[in-house]
Amino acid sequence: MKKTIKGIAAPLSLANVDTDVIMPKRFLITITREGLADGTFADLRFDNEGEVRPDFILNKQPWTTANILVVGDNFGCGSSREHAVWGMRQLGIDACIGTSFAGIFYDNARKNGLALPIVSSETQGDLLQLASDANGGEISIDLETRTITAGDFKAPFEMDDATQTALIRGRDDTMDSLEYVDAIRAFEARLSDTMRVSVIR
Amino acid sequence: MTRTLYDKLVDTHKVCDLPGGDILLYVDFHIMNEYTSPQAFSGLEQKGLKVWRPEAHLSVVDHVNPTRSRAPHDAASKVLIDNLEANCTKHGIAFYGLGDRRQGIEHVVVPEQGLVSPGMVIACGDSHTTTYGAFGALGFGIGTSEVEHVLATQTLRYKRLKTMLVEVEGDLAAGVTAKDIIMKVVQVVGAGGANGYAVEFAGVAIRAQGMAGRMTICNMAVELGGRAALIAADDKAYGMAAGKPHSDGLAFDSEQWASDEGAEFDRIVTIDAAEIPPLVSWGTSPDQSVSIEGFVPDGAADMTPKAKAALDRAIAYMGLTAGQSVQDIRIDSAFIGSCTNSRIEDLRAAAKVLKGRKVAAGVQAIIVPGSTLTRMQAEAEGLDKIFADAGFDWRPESGCSMCLAMNDDIAMDGERVASSTNRNFEGRQGRGARTHLMSPAMVAAAAISGHLADVRSFTPEPE
Numbered sequence: 001m002k003k004t005i006k007g008i009a010a011p012l013s014l015a016n017v018d019t020d021v022i023m024p025k026r027f028l029i030t031i032t033r034e035g036l037a038d039g040t041f042a043d044l045r046f047d048n049e050g051e052v053r054p055d056f057i058l059n060k061q062p063w064t065t066a067n068i069l070v071v072g073d074n075f076g077c078g079s080s081r082e083h084a085v086w087g088m089r090q091l092g093i094d095a096c097i098g099t100s101f102a103g104i105f106y107d108n109a110r111k112n113g114l115a116l117p118i119v120s121s122e123t124q125g126d127l128l129q130l131a132s133d134a135n136g137g138e139i140s141i142d143l144e145t146r147t148i149t150a151g152d153f154k155a156p157f158e159m160d161d162a163t164q165t166a167l168i169r170g171r172d173d174t175m176d177s178l179e180y181v182d183a184i185r186a187f188e189a190r191l192s193d194t195m196r197v198s199v200i201r
Numbered sequence: 202m203t204r205t206l207y208d209k210l211v212d213t214h215k216v217c218d219l220p221g222g223d224i225l226l227y228v229d230f231h232i233m234n235e236y237t238s239p240q241a242f243s244g245l246e247q248k249g250l251k252v253w254r255p256e257a258h259l260s261v262v263d264h265v266n267p268t269r270s271r272a273p274h275d276a277a278s279k280v281l282i283d284n285l286e287a288n289c290t291k292h293g294i295a296f297y298g299l300g301d302r303r304q305g306i307e308h309v310v311v312p313e314q315g316l317v318s319p320g321m322v323i324a325c326g327d328s329h330t331t332t333y334g335a336f337g338a339l340g341f342g343i344g345t346s347e348v349e350h351v352l353a354t355q356t357l358r359y360k361r362l363k364t365m366l367v368e369v370e371g372d373l374a375a376g377v378t379a380k381d382i383i384m385k386v387v388q389v390v391g392a393g394g395a396n397g398y399a400v401e402f403a404g405v406a407i408r409a410q411g412m413a414g415r416m417t418i419c420n421m422a423v424e425l426g427g428r429a430a431l432i433a434a435d436d437k438a439y440g441m442a443a444g445k446p447h448s449d450g451l452a453f454d455s456e457q458w459a460s461d462e463g464a465e466f467d468r469i470v471t472i473d474a475a476e477i478p479p480l481v482s483w484g485t486s487p488d489q490s491v492s493i494e495g496f497v498p499d500g501a502a503d504m505t506p507k508a509k510a511a512l513d514r515a516i517a518y519m520g521l522t523a524g525q526s527v528q529d530i531r532i533d534s535a536f537i538g539s540c541t542n543s544r545i546e547d548l549r550a551a552a553k554v555l556k557g558r559k560v561a562a563g564v565q566a567i568i569v570p571g572s573t574l575t576r577m578q579a580e581a582e583g584l585d586k587i588f589a590d591a592g593f594d595w596r597p598e599s600g601c602s603m604c605l606a607m608n609d610d611i612a613m614d615g616e617r618v619a620s621s622t623n624r625n626f627e628g629r630q631g632r633g634a635r636t637h638l639m640s641p642a643m644v645a646a647a648a649i650s651g652h653l654a655d656v657r658s659f660t661p662e663p664e
Contacts, residue, residue, distance in 0.1 A: 015511055016392050016486045020626045025607045029265060029277040031239035031284050043628055048614065074393025074426065078624060079605070080237060080328040082344035100396045103362075103428035104328055108344035160360060162221030173358055174350045175248065180225055183217040184253075184356055187227055194452040197230045197316065198256040199295035 003168055005094045005115055005141040009131040009150075010057045010066035017071060018078035019105065023087050033086045040087035061134070068139055070127045071098040076105025085112045095141050097148065097157070099124050110163045113170060117141055117148060117157035126153065143168050203461035205364050206431050207399040210339040213455055214322045216356055226359035229321045229453070231351050232307050233260040233294075235285040236607065237326030241348035242288040253355040255293040259316065260285050261307045262298050265607045268569045268596040271299050274609045292352075303446075305572020305599040308332040308420065308540040312412070313574055315445025319434030320453030324351055329540045329623065331422045334402075335415035336442055337434030337458035342423065362428055365390075365398040366466040369406040371474040376657035378550070379414030380542060380621070380640035382406060382472075383421040384480040384490050390470060392488040396426035398468065401460060406474035407432060412441040413546035420541045421623050424487040433459035481527055481653050482625045482638040484515035489625070490638070491527055493655045499523035518627055519635050520615065527653050530637070534618045535566040535648035536630075537593075537641050539604035542621035543571030547641040548579050551621075552587040553661045554645035560592035561651030567610065568593045569602040593648070606630045619647035 027039030044056050057063050075098045076084065085108040088096075095115040109116050119127065130136050130150050139150045141157075143164055148155050159167075166173070204212070216225040233241075238260070245252070252258070262285060265278040273279035282299065289296035297304045303314060308329055311317050319337035323330060326348045333340030343357065351357055367386055386402075400422050402415075410418065415432050422430030432438075442448055478492035491498070500512050500523065516523055521530065537543065537551055548570060560566045568588050570576035576599060579585055585595045596602070603610035604622040606629070612618050614633030621644045625636040637653060646656040 013507065014514070015507075018624070018626045020605075020624070020629050024628055024632070025605055028236055028607065029281060031243070031280060033240050043632060048632070074391075074396065077392060077424075077426065078328065078626060080326055080342040080344055082237070082240075082346060085344070100393050100426075102393065102396060102426060104342050104344055107347065111344065111346035160222060162219065162223040162358070162360065165221050172248075173346070174244070174250070174353050177225060177350060177354050177356060177358060178250075180217060180219075180354075180356075183225065184227070184354060187216045188355075194450055194454070195229065196257075197321075197447075197451065199230075199259045199316065199447065200256045200293070 002170060003142065003144045005068065005143070006138050007067035007094065008062055008065055009068035009070050009127065009139040010063040011070050011128045011131040012057060013072045013128050015072040016074045016077055019076060019081050019084040020078055022076070022084040023081060028081060028083055036083055036087035037090035040091045067092050067094045068141070069093060069096045070124065070131045071096050073099050075101050077102040080104045082108045085109050085114055089114055097127055110166050111173060113167060115141060115143060115167050117159060119148070119155060119157045123155040126155070203464040205460040205464045205466065206337060206401055206433060206458060207339070207362070207364050207429065209456045209458065210320065210322060211361055213320070219358060223358045223360050225356045227322065227356055228324045228351050229257065230316060230323045231258045232311060232323070232325035233258060233285070233348065234264050234307055234327060235262050235281040236264045237345050238348050239281065239284050240345045241352060244349040245352060250353045252292045252294065252352050257355060258294045258352070260289050260294055260296045261310050262304060263306045263600045266299055266598065266600045267608045268598040268600050268602045268610065271598055278608070302573045305575065306540045306543065306601055309544060309571035309575060312416070312441065313445065313572060315442060315448025315451065318442045318448065318451050318453055319438055319458040320456060324357060328423045329420050331427060331430040332416050332420040332540060334419035334422065334430035335412055335432055336438045337432060339429055339431070341429050362399040363397055363467040365395055365400045365468040365470065367400055367402050368404040368469065368471045369402065369474050370404045370471065371406060373406055373474045373477060376479055377477050378640040378642065379410050379417040381477050381480050383418045384482070384487070384638065385472060385477045387421065387425045387488045388490050389472060390425045392424065392486045393426045395422070398427055399429035399431060400425070400427035401431040403433065408435070411546065412437055413544045416544070417541055421487070424623060479640065479643055479656055481643065483519065483521065483527060485518050485625055485627050486515070487623070487625060487638060489515055493527060493643070493653065495527055497521045497523055497525050497527060528655065529652060531617070531652045532564060532619045532647055533616045534612060535560070535564060535644050536603045536618055536620045536622065537644050538569035538571070538602050539622040540571065541623040542641045543569060543575065545575050545578050547621065548584050551641040551645040552584045554642050554656060554659050555591040555593070555649070556587050556661065558591055558649045560648045564648055564651055566593040566648045567596065567603060569596045570599055572599050575599070603630055619644045619653065
């Protein structure tokens with residue numbers, strides 16, 4: 001059970017940050033979920049020689065320990081690669097606050113306990129400013145009341161009920177859905193033969 | 202009550218309601234590739250689960266394989282390919298591997314094999330699964346956890362989307378293609394403008410398109426954020442779905458797969474087809490495009506600082522100058538391929554421009570047919586010879602190749618590519634690579650010219 005996410009927030013105001021940027025393809029040639037922390041935002045964090053880019057926000061104090069990102073519009077667009085979310089989790093990111101997220105990324109995040117609170121453009125602007133202050137302190141995201149607080153600042157966020165429940169309960173969707181096997185069987189029983197795809201014939 | 206095509210597809214595939222407002226959605230057919238499925242199979246293993254309906258899945262190798270030759274180009278790629286085959290063998294799932302004449306880019310292979318039919322729900326661990334909307338089928342991309350979910354249950358936890366209607370009315374001008382239509386839509390709606398929506402395309406210009414063009418349009422709907430794209434099923438859709446290896450006996454005929462007259466949409470966008478020019482992307486997001494007669498933007502006077510910063514960043518990454526004519530942009534490479542534009546119709550369109558002409562000196566030009574069967578068809582028509590005579594490298598194997606550069610076709614730092622693909626993101630075709638999106642015929646025109654060029658100034662050679 002996880003109801004609150006607290007920590008240092010880093011501003012990443014770029015719009016349309018795509019999953020190629022979050023997890024470049026050279027880190028995707030893998031059959032496991034592990035070992036993806038180094039690949040996360042690799043081309044933003046490191047230069048072509050592998051040296052740390054000192055100007056990138058996550059390479060600067062105090063944001064090296066950030067577990068929350070305040071992001072630009074349409075974050076997570078592009079490829080369906082869940083490696084992007086796995087990598088962010090392995091890098092220690094617990095939440096991204098933004099105005100809009102690409103659909104597949106949003107669903108991938110929910111499956112991996114990455115919270116994506118959706119806020120208004122105004123709140124996004126306020127939070128980007130707050131997060132940019134090196135002495136800004138912690139941000140707190142209350143999943144139950146759908147509220148973000150930072151010192152005196154307080155703002156609501158949007159999150160659909162199913163995602164909220166999934167994040168708080170941290171359950172496995174596959175195992176949960178198997179509780180509906182009877183409903184699935186009943187649905188399949190109603191399918192005509194012409195609606196049953198078989199690739200093996 | 203009137204319903205949209207999207208509503209009908211969701212209603213007919215709803216297994217049951219779930220707490221919190223999601224539904225359990227039945228998936229008729231599921232496609233896998235070698236790079237987004239391994240962790241789904243290992244998830245099943247860990248949980249001790251079986252595949253619910255093995256015959257309703259298909260695996261195709263396409264993302265990491267080389268296209269110059271058949272054998273994997275490195276050990277890591279071989280592991281991915283072998284792993285997929287082993288998982289399919291173990292679970293009794295159909296597998297189209299390298300050397301199989303049915304192999305190719307998954308979204309080119311599936312229609313070729315007759316595995317899409319109007320009224321179906323199709324999922325795949327690939328964002329361009331929206332392609333199947335061209336058939337009046339609901340196709341959408343999923344992540345690896347969802348691949349595991351559909352393997353184990355043949356369903357997905359699904360949240361109903363809002364609906365957007367994009368009407369493209371009127372006739373296209375000469376030299377303007379389906380690629381230009383969808384690039385225009387992305388430009389108008391914006392890269393995230395359809396987040397949370399299922400997008401239905403309608404109008405005279407959409408109905409006039411053949412199935413290849415409709416697939417191009419639905420394929421790139423994800424670039425405006427659409428989680429689903431749809432076009433009403435008509436005779437063209439049913440015609441293409443029929444007469445294929447797996448189409449016999451496949452029919453989902455419980456509904457008319459079109460939106461009812463008067464059905465309501467949450468948002469409607471109307472575009473005049475006659476106003477669409479051949480487009481090229483200049484920036485690093487698919488919505489950053491301009492007419493081939495246009496200029497790299499220099500920003501409006503009333504731009505917000507945020508927008509100005511984004512513009513400056515894209516121009517800097519692309520190595521361009523604000524205000525320059527896009528036809529002055531010189532290219533290093535040309536690439537024709539990808540699930541967006543590698544079908545036989547695309548190859549014919551490019552060959553028409555290339556016939557009797559030569560690729561400009563210094564330009565490396567590559568053509569990767571969308572599937573093995575597409576390649577064989579093209580070779581039967583003599584297209585391979587036209588491409589080769591023009592100086593294109595006609596690849597003997599099929600796959601995603603340089604669209605996302607997961608194989609060994611990687612653009613170098615700073616290399617500029619005229620590309621028939623779908624994404625011009627930073628680093629998409631290689632670290633530091635610069636991608637300009639356009640139609641296959643426009644790629645051909647650019648390859649010949651050595652710079653971005655207007656396909657309308659290339660009259661075909663007389664037959």
